[in-house]
Amino acid sequence: MDSAIGVFDSGVGGLTVVREIMRQLPSENVIYFGDTARVPYGSKSKDTVLKFSKQIVRFLMTKNVKAIVFACNTASALALEEMRQEIKVPVVGVVRPGARMAVEMTKTKSVGVIGTDATIKSGIYNEYIRQLDPNVTVVGKACPLFVPLVEENLLEDRITDDMVDRYLSELKPYNVDSLVLGCTHYPLLMNPIKRYMGDAVTLVNPAYETAKELKNILEKNQLLNQKLDTPAYEFYVSDGVDKFKAFADEVLPININSVNVVDIESY
Amino acid sequence: MDSAIGVFDSGVGGLTVVREIMRQLPSENVIYFGDTARVPYGSKSKDTVLKFSKQIVRFLMTKNVKAIVFACNTASALALEEMRQEIKVPVVGVVRPGARMAVEMTKTKSVGVIGTDATIKSGIYNEYIRQLDPNVTVVGKACPLFVPLVEENLLEDRITDDMVDRYLSELKPYNVDSLVLGCTHYPLLMNPIKRYMGDAVTLVNPAYETAKELKNILEKNQLLNQKLDTPAYEFYVSDGVDKFKAFADEVLPININSVNVVDIESY
Numbered sequence: 001m002d003s004a005i006g007v008f009d010s011g012v013g014g015l016t017v018v019r020e021i022m023r024q025l026p027s028e029n030v031i032y033f034g035d036t037a038r039v040p041y042g043s044k045s046k047d048t049v050l051k052f053s054k055q056i057v058r059f060l061m062t063k064n065v066k067a068i069v070f071a072c073n074t075a076s077a078l079a080l081e082e083m084r085q086e087i088k089v090p091v092v093g094v095v096r097p098g099a100r101m102a103v104e105m106t107k108t109k110s111v112g113v114i115g116t117d118a119t120i121k122s123g124i125y126n127e128y129i130r131q132l133d134p135n136v137t138v139v140g141k142a143c144p145l146f147v148p149l150v151e152e153n154l155l156e157d158r159i160t161d162d163m164v165d166r167y168l169s170e171l172k173p174y175n176v177d178s179l180v181l182g183c184t185h186y187p188l189l190m191n192p193i194k195r196y197m198g199d200a201v202t203l204v205n206p207a208y209e210t211a212k213e214l215k216n217i218l219e220k221n222q223l224l225n226q227k228l229d230t231p232a233y234e235f236y237v238s239d240g241v242d243k244f245k246a247f248a249d250e251v252l253p254i255n256i257n258s259v260n261v262v263d264i265e266s267y
Numbered sequence: 268m269d270s271a272i273g274v275f276d277s278g279v280g281g282l283t284v285v286r287e288i289m290r291q292l293p294s295e296n297v298i299y300f301g302d303t304a305r306v307p308y309g310s311k312s313k314d315t316v317l318k319f320s321k322q323i324v325r326f327l328m329t330k331n332v333k334a335i336v337f338a339c340n341t342a343s344a345l346a347l348e349e350m351r352q353e354i355k356v357p358v359v360g361v362v363r364p365g366a367r368m369a370v371e372m373t374k375t376k377s378v379g380v381i382g383t384d385a386t387i388k389s390g391i392y393n394e395y396i397r398q399l400d401p402n403v404t405v406v407g408k409a410c411p412l413f414v415p416l417v418e419e420n421l422l423e424d425r426i427t428d429d430m431v432d433r434y435l436s437e438l439k440p441y442n443v444d445s446l447v448l449g450c451t452h453y454p455l456l457m458n459p460i461k462r463y464m465g466d467a468v469t470l471v472n473p474a475y476e477t478a479k480e481l482k483n484i485l486e487k488n489q490l491l492n493q494k495l496d497t498p499a500y501e502f503y504v505s506d507g508v509d510k511f512k513a514f515a516d517e518v519l520p521i522n523i524n525s526v527n528v529v530d531i532e533s534y
Contacts, residue, residue, distance in 0.1 A: 037315045038305045043418070048304045048506040148415040151310070159429055166426070239315040265532040 001223050004029035004234070005214065006065030008056045011039035012244060013147070013184030014071030015251040017094065018233075020211035021069070022253060025218070027225045029232045031063050035264060037238035040147050041074040042116020042183065049118065053079035057087060058267040059236075065089060066223050069214060073098075073115050073183050073206075077122040090217045095119075097213045098180045098206030099128035103136060105178040105202045110137045112171045112201075115182030117142045125182055139174045143167040143183075150185040156192070164192045178202040188251075235259045268490050271296035271501070272481065273332030275323045278306035279511060280414070280451030281338030282518040284361065285500075287478035288336070289520060292485070294492045296499045298330050302531060304505035307414050308341040309383020309450065316385065320346035324354060325534040326503075332356060333490050336481060340365075340382050340449050340473075344389040357484045362386075364480045365447050365473030366395035370403060372445040372469045377404045379438045379468075382449030384409045392449055406441045410434040410450075417452040423459070431459045445469040455518070502526045 005025075007018055011034050018032055033056050035041075041049050053075045060068055067090045070076040076093030084091055102111045102125075113125040120142040129138050145163050154160050171179070179201055181187055187205045194203060218224045225231070233256060237244045241259045248256050272292075274285055278301050285299055300323050302308075308316050320342045327335055334357040337343040343360030351358055369378045369392075380392040387409040396405050412430050421427050438446070446468055448454055454472045461470060485491045492498070500523060504511045508526045515523050 037311060043510075044304060044506050144419055145412075145415055148412055152411055159426060159433070162426055162429065239311050243310075 001066055002029060002225050002227050003064050003066040004031040004232070005067050005069060006031050006033070006060035006063065007069040007071045008033040008035070008060065008075070009072040009184055010034070010041040010074065011036050012151070012247045012251070015248055016184050016187045016205075017069060017071035017207045017210055019252055020207040021214065024211040025215055027228065027231055028218075029225065031060065031065060031234045031236070033059060033236045033262065033264075034244060035238050036240045036244055037264070040116070041072060042118050042147060043144065044118065046078045046118075049075055049078040050082060053083060055264050055267040057083065059262060059264060067092065067214065067218060069210065070094065071184055071210070073119045077119045077124040090221055090223070092210060092214045092217060094184065094206040094210045095124055095182070096128055097209030098182060098204055099125055100132060101204045101206065101209045102178050102180045103129055103132040105204060106136060108175055108177040109133070109135050110139070110174050110176045112174065112176035112179040113138060113140045113182045114143050114146075114167065114179065114186065115140070116147065117144055119182055125180060137174070139171055139176060141167055141170055146189060147183065147185050150188050155188055160189065161192050161196070164189070164196045168193070168196050176201060178204055180204045180206065182206070236262045238262055238264045268333055269296060269492050269494050270331050270333040271298040271499070272334050272336060273298050273300070273327035273330065274336040274338045275300040275302070275327065275342070276339040276451055277302050277308040277341065279303070279418070279514045279518070282515055283451050283454045283472075284336060284338035284474045284477055286519055287474040288481065291478040292482055294495065294498055296492065298327065298332060298501045298503070300326060300503045300529065300531075301511060302505050303507045303511055304531070307383070308339060309385050309414060310411065311385065313345045313385075316342055316345040317349060320350060322531050322534040324350065326529060326531060334359065334481065334485060336477065337361065338451055338477070340386045340451060344386045344391040357488055357490070359477060359481045359484060361451065361473040361477045362391055362449070363395055364476035365449060365471055366392055367399060368473065368476045369445050369447045369471045370396055370399045372471060373403060375442055375444040376400070376402050377406070377441050377443045379441065379443035379446040380405060380407045380449045381410050381413075381434065381446065381453065382407070383414065384411050386449050392447060404441070406438055406443060408434055408437055413456060414450065414452050417455050422455055427456065428459050428462070431456070431463045435460070435463050443468060445471055447471045447473065449473070503529045505529060505531045
């Protein structure tokens with residue numbers, strides 16, 4: 001089935017999920033929406049994130065997508081379960097795949113989760129991880145400055161190292177051996193986080209597992225694209241085409257051709 | 268005239284302007300709107316900031332405000348002049364008052380301006396300052412991480428000092444003797460900025476001058492409130508009542524009673 005997969009995020013972070021979909025599902029067409037006019041979501045309330053997510057899903061449905069990926073931890077945490085009933089195509093979030101991988105990786109039964117304020121306060125990683133294994137201890141830590149640091153492209157910077165040190169030092173006493181990067185921006189800070197946590201801690205990037213789950217679901221529903229054309233990638237944003245394109249060209253393995261602006265509030 | 272003054276900002280920063288209005292115009296009623304669902308504006312495009320500002324002005328007009336204050340540098344820079352014609356009440360922004368004060372203060376004829384990406388890129392401070400005195404050199408520097416640092420309440424923190432050092436070191440070679448705090452969040456970073464720049468540099472907080480200009484305009488238009496009741500302050504936001512209230516109670520000299528949520532996209 002050659003309809004596209006719809007993927008969305010509050011901004012550019014979800015491109016780390018698109019990157020994985022391109023790798024693992026190289027025949028699939030993808031339509032991405034980044035809500036760059038209203039980014040960030042991680043400091044906002046459940047009502048607002050739910051409202052924004054509903055508008056975006058309505059927009060993606062106008063494109064006849066065959067599946068929808070909530071490529072945003074905050075939207076996955078605050079809006080996905082409440083919206084699942086009303087979405088008529090298969091839906092995948094990033095939280096459940098991330099939780100599953102964390103449980104698979106941990107030997108000490110102590111898992112760390114970092115994310116936005118909203119994601120951490122929702123307690124959703126804790127809930128999913130303990131559904132899978134009630135013996136696992138989950139330590140959550142909100143890292144609200146990581147997103148602006150990524151958006152300012154301070155990926156390798158002394159100030160970023162200082163913030164990593166500040167936030168992650170609170171996890172040290174818990175001897176976590178796997179750490180979920182519970183925000184789609186965070187894989188871009190993989191290097192400073194790895195330096196601080198050391199080699200003994202596995203960093204879990206839910207993007208990889210999310211693409212894998214998406215593949216399983218498409219297979220199970222016989223929705224995989226059988227055509228062998230070059231896949232089409234379409235990008236939509238609510239603001240700032242040039243800034244988005246520059247970021248996408250850094251994150252993705254291809255240069256993207258066109259980015260279109262959508263009046264998302266009208267959906 | 269006892270109609271309220273309408274004041275808006277992308278979020279909480281404009282409360283530094285409300286604080287000045289409370290001081291200089293203690294008999295005036297104020298209605299404040301903070302666009303906390305879509306904050307920040309400073310990284311967004313002109314089209315988006317214009318659209319958001321129009322929705323907010325339409326909302327404020329439903330409250331029969333007698334004047335409107337754009338208490339946001341980004342909205343003042345990107346939207347105010349284009350909207351001035353269509354607004355039927357007096358309008359005051361923060362940029363022109365800030366520019367005027369900077370020109371009054373400088374002796375070296377070298378003025379620094381710090382603000383969001385959008386404000387600095389607009390070149391509006393440069394334009395206004397050089398209209399007032401073409402001999403003044405204006406050096407602008409965008410400081411995009413200052414807003415998230417303020418929102419995380421890291422007002423006195425080593426990391427904030429490091430960012431101040433990083434951004435402001437670029438101004439040092441220009442020997443500016445006055446520095447405009449061209450974002451309503453920045454007065455909350457007055458202390459670290461003052462420490463870095465030293466006593467020889469005057470920090471210009473446009474909030475003070477904006478309230479003064481507002482007072483002049485109300486007087487000239489015979490719009491001052493003549494009633495001697497205790498003034499009423501109403502606060503509206505697009506998201507996150509509790510977070511806003513906590514912030515307001517720190518910034519304002521009074522504890523605020525109620526904050527209401529507005530569906531701003533519907534205006």
